[in-house]
Amino acid sequence: MIIVISPAKKLDFSAKTTYTKAFSQPDFLAHSSQLVKILAKKKPQQLAELMNLSSNLAHLNYDRYQTFSIPFTPENAKPALMAFKGDAYQSFALENYAEDDFAFAQVHLRILSGLYGLLKPLDLIQPYRLEMGTSLKNRRGKNLYEFWGDIIARAIVGAMEAANTQTLINLASNEYFKSVNKKLLKGRMITPSFKDDRNGTFKTISIFAKQARGYMSDFAIRNKITQAEELKHFHVMGYGFHESLSTEDNWVFTR
Numbered sequence: 001m002i003i004v005i006s007p008a009k010k011l012d013f014s015a016k017t018t019y020t021k022a023f024s025q026p027d028f029l030a031h032s033s034q035l036v037k038i039l040a041k042k043k044p045q046q047l048a049e050l051m052n053l054s055s056n057l058a059h060l061n062y063d064r065y066q067t068f069s070i071p072f073t074p075e076n077a078k079p080a081l082m083a084f085k086g087d088a089y090q091s092f093a094l095e096n097y098a099e100d101d102f103a104f105a106q107v108h109l110r111i112l113s114g115l116y117g118l119l120k121p122l123d124l125i126q127p128y129r130l131e132m133g134t135s136l137k138n139r140r141g142k143n144l145y146e147f148w149g150d151i152i153a154r155a156i157v158g159a160m161e162a163a164n165t166q167t168l169i170n171l172a173s174n175e176y177f178k179s180v181n182k183k184l185l186k187g188r189m190i191t192p193s194f195k196d197d198r199n200g201t202f203k204t205i206s207i208f209a210k211q212a213r214g215y216m217s218d219f220a221i222r223n224k225i226t227q228a229e230e231l232k233h234f235h236v237m238g239y240g241f242h243e244s245l246s247t248e249d250n251w252v253f254t255r
Helices: 029-040 044-051 055-067 099-108 144-148 151-162 206-222 228-233
Strands: 002-005 109-113 117-119 167-171 188-198 201-203 250-254
Touching: 002 151, 002 206, 029 055, 029 144, 044 055, 099 109, 099 206, 109 151, 109 206, 117 151, 151 167, 167 206, 167 228, 188 206, 188 228, 206 228
Parallel strands: 002 109, 002 167, 167 188, 188 250
Antiparallel strands: 109 117, 188 201
């Protein structure tokens, strides 16, 4: 199976990773460069308005786009799985990973990205801020969904073929998975969700759901899970599979 997750706004480039020396290159850097050219022409105030950023964040990202440079190396970039530090990514126990764990993740995990399209876990990235839902006008359309078009979906299909699987596990947010043209996907797509009991009603609590998506991804990697049914044994953060609330392809985990 292939798992897809969202990226994170929070990044950590303060230190180079020591978890593994392995790395790879993003598949769509030529496309990313087109977006960077557009963004690099914008002033900090324009970036602030485009992405609803504070003045400090706008200047930070202005500097990032001015200094964006190819080729990516371990000296000027960092593997995506170690660079992202949002709620989901703090759930990965990377300090406990062996080389075969990273190798498994490289085959079975993909990260959606507004700037990079689709990333493998060990793909080097440079720091950026560009949410998939950003209305950034470009030669292909009025936003990033139109920019990426069918590229991301075709890349996922390619990853599924390389992994010899017909199953996609969608652990991404709606904003990001909207970038995937589902009509092009082959096989089965399963979407797990995580809900908390609030006075007898099960509700999705965003921060907990993000953490659980990361934990489930980590669970699949460290246990080398390739069959989706094994994910039903996921019991982390108190969540457990709730059969009566689930359907064939929408699995609900509750606590």
